[in-house]
Amino acid sequence: MTVAAWERFLDDQSSWPAASRTTEHAMVRDTTSGTTFAKRKRMSPEERHLQIMQAAVTVIASxxxxxxxxxxxxxxxxxxxxxxxxYIRSKNELLNMVLAEGYDTPEADEYNASTSSAADCDGHRVYYYPRYCVNVVLYNLQRPEMVQLFAMLNGEALNPEHPAHRFFIGRHLRNWEQIGSMNWVLPDGYDEERFYHIYTLAMSAMDGLQYRWLADHSVNLLEEWLAFSDEIFPEETWAGFRDPSEYDPESGCLLPLTLQSREV
Known part of the structure; x- marks a missing residue:
């Protein structure tokens, strides 16, 4: 059963988390926003850099x-x-620029974490992983060309000779290091190993669903992900641990329910 707080996302894009959508330096949004550049005698280095980034995303995605x-x-x-x-010395340098500045960015991290957290009645900041996953979907819905670029490169990089091979091979564990450092509230029975398994399952399911979405425009990515969430985070286990809106101040401090507290 979908969390009530998530239902509004299906019909009202203005209710999507707003963090970094208008951030001035959010390169990842700029590269897919369809920005056009007025003709002028000379662009600033920053404008030319951004233009090259946009072109690289478009061409590599295709x-x-x-x-x-x-x-x-x-x-x-x-x-x-x-x-x-x-401005650019080689194809490899261009690829490294796109990977470093275009996909896993601080702006994306901020967006995904922004509304998946809550402060409990004692002021402890905690995070809700199912909502974090919803935020990843909401963010990627705003940058389909970037998602296509990622999918294209991820497939190519299976070849050990590909210059992005090491980037993609190590990406899952790099992201896990960040996820593992956050203060998640989790149902009883979730230790670090079990949480890693659910993280792996969720991210693998999301990647597969995004491939379907890119190939078939009839697929509603958000609607499908919310249905997936019902299976990955079943209500009977995850009720109260899915979204900050489920927190009841009457229930008191959430710190004992966090993974970090259990691992001490």
Missing amino acids: KGFWGMSLQDIADEIGITEAALYH
Whole structure:
């Protein structure tokens, strides 16, 4: 049974978490926002950098790294390949720039965590993992081209010769290090090992669902994820641990219910 606080997301995009949607320096939003650049004699380095990023996302999402050339990027932004070399030295450097600045960013982390947390009556800040997952979906709905880029590169990078191979092989554990450092409230019986398993299951299910969404426009990503959540986080186990709106101040301090407290 979907959490009542999540139902409004299906019909009202204005109710989506607002953190970083208008953040001035949120590069990940800018690269997929359809920004256009007025013709002018000279762009600032920052504007040109952003334009190259946008072009790289568009081209790589369509052609992949192996199929992309720097000439493609130059054509996308209307300059010569020789001029592009003033800003980027190689395909690998361009790929590293896209991965470092475009996907797993502090802005994305802020967005995903922003409304998945609550302060209990004693002032302890805790996080709700099922809501965090919903926020990941809401964020990715705002950047489909970036999700397609990720999917394309993730498949290509299965080849050990791919320059992003190590990035994707290590990404799951890198993200787990961040997740594991946060103060999650969890149902009885969840230790670190079991929480890692549910994290792995949720992220794997999300990746698979996003591939379907990219391939089939009839798939409603948010609606499907909320249905998945009912299976991954069943109400009989997770009620009270799914969303900050479920917290009742009358229930007192949440700190003893956190994973960090159990692991002490």
